[in-house]
Amino acid sequence: MTTTPAAPEAGTPEIPDFPAARSPKCPFAPSPDMRALSDHGPVTRVRSWGDSTPWAVTGHAEQKALLSDPRLSVEFTRPGFPSPVDPTHAHAGSTDLSFVGMDDPEHARLRRMVSGAFTIKRVEAMRPRVQKMTDDFIDTMLAGPKPADLVQALALPIPSLVISEMLGVPYEDHEFFQANSKSIVSAVASPQERQTAHTNLATYLDDLVGRKLSEPGDDLLSSLCTQIENGEITRRQAATMGVLLLLGGHETTANMISLGTLLLLQHHDQLALIRDTDDPAVIRTAVEELLRYLSIVHLGRRRTAMEDIEVAGHTIRAGDGVILLGELANRDPSVFPEPDRLDLTRNARQHQAFGAGAHHCVGQPLARMELQVIYPTLLRRIPTLRAVDDLDAIPFKYDAIIYGLHALPVTW
Template sequence: MFPGTRAARCPFDPPPAIQALQEQTPLARVRLPNGMTPWLVTRYADQKALLADPRVSSDPRRPGFPSPLPSGHPRGEGAPISFILMDDPEHARLRRMVTAPFTIKRVEAMRAGVQQVVDELIDAMLAGPNPVDLVTAFALPVPSLVICRLLGVPYSDHGFFQDNSNVLINRETTPEEKAAASKALFGYLDDLIGEKLARPGDDLLSGLVGRIEAGELTRHDAAQMGVLMLIAGHETTANMIALGTLALLEHPDQLALLRESSDEKLVASAVEELLRYLHITHNGRRRTALEDIEIAGQVIRAGEGIIMANDIANRDPSVFADPDRLDLARDDRRHLAFGFGVHQCLGQPLARMELQVVYGTLYRRIPTLRLAADLADIPFKHDGSVYGVYELPVTW
C-alpha cells in the first residue's frame, strides 16, 4: 500500500518497502487506499524526465488520476482546483500573477526582516519555560509570521488557518471534514480579498486585487490562490524547521558543523542537504498520462496514473553517493524536494532563505539545545500528506 510505513528505528528514511522497489525496478504498480493501482516511478532520472514532460497532466479531475481521495468521492468536472493542479496554458497564466514576490531579489530583501523574526522568537524562548515545544514556540511561528506579512494576512488569525490547514493535510480526516476546512479557509481569504478591494495595501493579496480590477482574475480565483499560498507558505517550512532540527540533534557531528561555523556557504549547503535527506512531501507528485509514454523500457498508457515519489528519488544511489547518510558538506542542489519542470515550487526561494536564517541562527544562539524526550516518544506525522513532527520537546 502506497505510501507505506516508515521504520520506527529510521524515521528520517523512506518506507523500506518503497526503497526496496527502487532497487528492484524503475517502474512498479502500487495500490492506493482507494483501490487504484498507478505506476510508481522509483528513480531520479525517470522522475525528472516525466515531471518535465508535457504529456503528463497535474489535473486531478482527469480519469485515471491517482487521487488520495476515497473511491467514489465526487470531485466533478466543474469543481474548482488550485492553479498548481492545472495544466498549461492556464497554469502558466495564473502562476505569472504571483511570481514577482518570490523572485530571489525580492526574497533577499526580506532576509533582514526574517532574521529579526527568528531572533525575537529565540529571545522569547530563552526567557520562557524550559523545556519547550519547538514546534509551537518557534517552527510554526517563523514561517507563519513571514507569509502573513507577505500576503497581508493578520497573524492574529494564525490559530484559525493553522487548525484548518492541519485538517486538510491529515490523511485520516474524512472528505466531509476536509470540505468544511476548505470552505472555511476559502471564505476567510475571500473576505480578506473583499477588504483589500475596498482598501488595498502593499502586499501580495492587494496585488491580486489589482488583477481582479483589471479583469485578469476572478475574485474566486484570487481567494483560491490566497488559500494555497497561505497553507504552503507555513506548513512545509514549519515541518522542515522542526524535522531538520530533530535530524541534526540525532546527528551531533553534523549539528556541530552548523553550531561552530558562520560560513554562509556551509549554511546554504546544509539547507540543500536537509531538503534532500528529509523529503517532507511523502505522498509523491501525482500525474496522469495524456498519451502513451515509453519510459525505463516500459510503456505507461494514456489515462494511467503516475506517482513520482521524491523521497526515493532523493535517495537514488546513481545520483547521490552514500544517499542514506546526512552530509551537510555534500553541496548538491540536484534534489527534487521542490519538484521539477513547470510545476516546481513557486516559493522555493523564500523557503530556502527562511531555512538558511533558521539553521544559521538557532544552534549558535542556543548551543546546548537538545531533546527533552526520547526519540521513540516523538510523535511523527505518519498520518499527514506533509511529514514532520507534531511536537518537539527541547531543552538547553
C-alpha cells in the same frame, strides 16, 4: 470515461501496496517497502485504493524527465488520477488549490501573477526581517518555561508570520488558518473535514480580498486585486490563490524546521558544521542536503498520463496514474553516493524536494532563505539545545500528506 488498470507485466513481482508505513526505528528514512521498489527498477506498479494500480517512479532521472513532460496532467478530476486520499469520497473532500491543480496554459497564466513576489532578489530583501523574527521568537522561548515545544515556539510561527506579511493576512488570525491548514494536509481527516477546512479558508480569504479591493495595501493579495480590476481573474480565483499561498507558505517550511532540527540533534558532528560557521555558502550547502535527506513531500507528486509515454522500458498508457516518489529519487545512489548518510558538505542541489518542471514549488526561494536563517541562528543561540524525548516517543506526522512533527519538546 473510465480506465481499467493494466495487469502487471510478466515476470514482475506481486504489486505492493501504497503508501507503506515508515519504520519507527528509522523515522527520517523512506518506508522500507517503498525503498524495495527501487530493486525492481526506476518504474514499477503499486496498488493504491482498491484495484487502482498506478505507476510509482523511484529513479531520479526518470522523475526529472516526467516532471517536465507536458503529457502528464496534474488535474485531479481526470479519470485515473492517483488520489492521495480515498477516491470513493474524492468529490466530498476535494479542494480547489488554484494553479497547483491546473495544466498549462492556465497554470502558467495564474502562476505568473504571484511568481514575482518569490524571486531571489525579492526574497533576499526579506532576510533581515526574517532574522529579526527568528531572534524575537527565540528570545520569547528562552524567557519561557522549559521544556518548550519547538513546533509551537519557533517552527510554526516564523513561516506563518512571514507568509502573513507577504500576503497581507493579519497574523493575529494564525490559530484559525493553522488549524484549517492542518486538516487540509491530513491524510486521515474525513472528506467532510477537509472540505469544511478549505471552505473556511476560502471564505476567510474572500472576505479579505473584498476589503483589499476597497483599501489596497502593499502586499500580494492587494496585487491580485489589481488583476481582478483588470478582468484577468475573478475574486474567487484570487481567494483560492490566497489559500494555496497561505497553506504552502507555512506548512512545508514549519515541518522542515522542526524535522531538520531533530535530525541535527541526532547528528552532533553535522550540527556543529552549521553552528560553528559564519560562511553563508556552507549554510546553503547544508540546507540543500537537509532538503534532500528529509523530502517531506512523502506521499509523492501525482499525475495522470494524457498520452502513452515510454520510460525505462515500460509504457505508461494514456489514463494511467503516476506517483513520482521524490523521497526515493533523493536517495538514488546513482546521483547521491551513500544516499542514506547525512553529509552537510555534499553537493545536493540536484535533489527534487521542490519538484521540477513547470510545477516546481513557486515558493522555494523563500523556504530556502528561511531555513538558512533559522537553523544556524537557533543552534548558535542555544548551543545546549536537546530533545526531551527519545525518538520513539516523538509524534511524527505519519498521518499527514506533508511529513514532519506534531510536537518537539526541547530543553537546554
